[in-house]
Amino acid sequence: MTEHRIIRLGHHGDGIAEGPLYAAMTLPGETVSGTVQNDTLTDVRILEPSDQRVAPPCRHFKSCGGCQLQHASDDFVAGWKQEFVRSSLGAQGVDAELRPIVTSPAQSRRRATFAARRTKKSAMAGFHGRASDVIIEIPDCKLLHPDLTGGLDIAAHLALIGTSRKAALAVTVTLSDAGLDVSVSQGKPLDGPLRHTLAQATEALGLARLSWDGETIAMRLRPVQRFGKADVLPPPGAFLQATRHGEAALCDAVKEAVGPAARIADLFAGCGTFTLPLADTARVHAVEGVPEMLEALDQGWRLAEGLKPVSTEARDLYRRPMLPDELSRFDAIVLDPPRAGAERQVAEIVRTDVPRIAYVSCNPVTFARDAATLVGAGYTLDWVQVVDQFRWSPHTELAACFSKPV
Template sequence: MGEHLIQRLGIHGDGVAEGPVFVPLTLPGEVVSGTVEGQRLAEVKIVTPSEERVAAPCRHFRSCGGCQLQHASDGFVADWKVAVVRDALAAHGIETAFRPIVTSPPASRRRATFAARRTKKGAIAGFHARGSDAVIEIPGCILLTPDVLGGRDNAHALALLGASRKAALAVAVTASRAGLDVAVTGGKPADVTLRQELAALCEARGLARLTWDGEVIALRAPPAQVFGPAEVVPPPGAFLQATQDGEAALVHAVREIVGDARSITDLFAGCGTFSLPLAAGARVHAVEGDAAMIAALEQGWRHAKGLQRVTGEARDLFRRPLLPDELQGADAVVIDPPRAGAEAQIAELARSGVARIAHVSCSPVTFARDAATLVRAGYALDWVQVVDQFRWSPHVEMVGAFTR
């Protein structure tokens, strides 16, 4: 067993020693010992701990795979996440101002996907163990809101009804104004008996909606989400920002970037996270590849009061990005692509001449790549707001303010 100096954290939150050798649950500057197995260190012992090392606040941290950074101080994690974004931009020769990071508090995650598995004696529901397919119970999780954590009991009951012994269910639980919105994948085929049992469970447990492998089994009450002045009922499994605090920080940054724009185009609009709040002061054209999300957005707008006109368009922006002539009427553009970024759409934005672009991203690497395209076309990256919705994980989100 040799000793190794942890030089930095990798993008997945593991410590990296010379080699590279990846050492989970370690911090830069620490000296550790262990046995090298491939590119990982096994039987890890901390010889010299970092001053940034803290006692993990959650009793499940060592076994649960849901969090990766509870052993680090809040200040270290905040600085590291900002540095990840700064370094990604620096790799393209871009420097900019960074606003103070906004970090969501504990017990604020309003959605989670539980793993639920049948066992010989019944069922088990929780998260996957660290580095394993095994499912462990996490009754003391400090990441989730209390109602979402309570959804673990529903996942347990759903596994008893409809899980096979061969695979775990994925039970996505989202908090809504009407109760929990639950979407299950990986279950047994829903025959008449199972549908009846699932509908009865939904009623007995007061779920807002229960979806089984894409089929809505029961709808007790529309599971509405609030976007600005509007209430929207997303389709099952639709994307939703992880925390209300994080969503508010992103919306605040986007509002500042678009400023007094009177006409805004919102690309990868989802169900209206940005479109509907911005419609309080501007006309908005929302474009999203999922037609069901656009339909939910439009219905939310129709029932809201005090909003300017919102138009929706279902369009695959990877294959058919909006072209410069289609962007001519926009004073500002908001773009919030998935992790892969939006290379084709960014290329068209770079040619468009739109005065202001609010670029929201969940990937520092693709954000920096797309930022470089815009900068080469004459845009300035005025500032970046980093948002940490996924507390204690290596995930990071950001908003960039681009102006001509």
């Protein structure tokens, strides 16, 4: 065992000592001891704790891999995430006003993917253990919305039906007003008997919908999600913001960023998280690479009342970004790309005079890269709103406003 001083936290939430050496569940300023294995400290003991160290609120924290930062105070985590965004921008030579962070409350996650496996006598479901394939049962999880915890028993029941003891199911459970929307992957191949058994399980378990490897097995009730004035039925397993609280904060930021724009392009639009609320006051063109998501968006818009026109376009914006002549007809652009960011699309945007851009990001590093391109082309980064809807994790999201004089 050797002693080490933790200097800072890495982007994955591990403490970093000289070396570098990585030590899970440690904080800057702490003196720790442990056994060095390659670049990792194991069997870590805290010799001198940080004054920001707190008792983890969840009894599963030490074994479960769902959270990384429950041992740190809320103020520390908020400041660390703000600094992560600030330093990412600074590395690209960009400065910005960072508004106070918006953090979703505990037990507000409306979507989770559980691992489920058969055992000798029954089945179990939970999250994978820290750096492990072992499944940890989490009956007292402090992340999940109380109505979502019922998905654990459902996942275990589906493991009895649809997997062997050698494999684990991935069971994505999403809250909807109609009940739980369950999408399963990594299970047995579908055949006639399995379809019949799963359909019976959908009824017996009271599920709104059950899907297996992307195919809907049964739908008792429509598990719609509300986006603005529209009710949208997402395709099985479709992306959804992790909490209603976080989605509302991002949506408010996007609306502020686009301002009074009358014509908006929503790029990487998904099922309409931003498109449909924006259509309350503006014409919106939604572009997304997954046609099924756009079909859900379009149907939701058609069934809603009082919305401005919404058009859709299925397009892979990584391979075929929208060009300046296509973008020039819009007053504002919304960007909400995956973690890789929107490098090629931003390269086309800077060749336009579109005056306002709302950029939503789940990766401060790629956001900072794209922000530097926009700023270098004459845009001003007016403000950044950091949103923490993945509480107690290193995951950081944000919304930002860019503007350019017309």
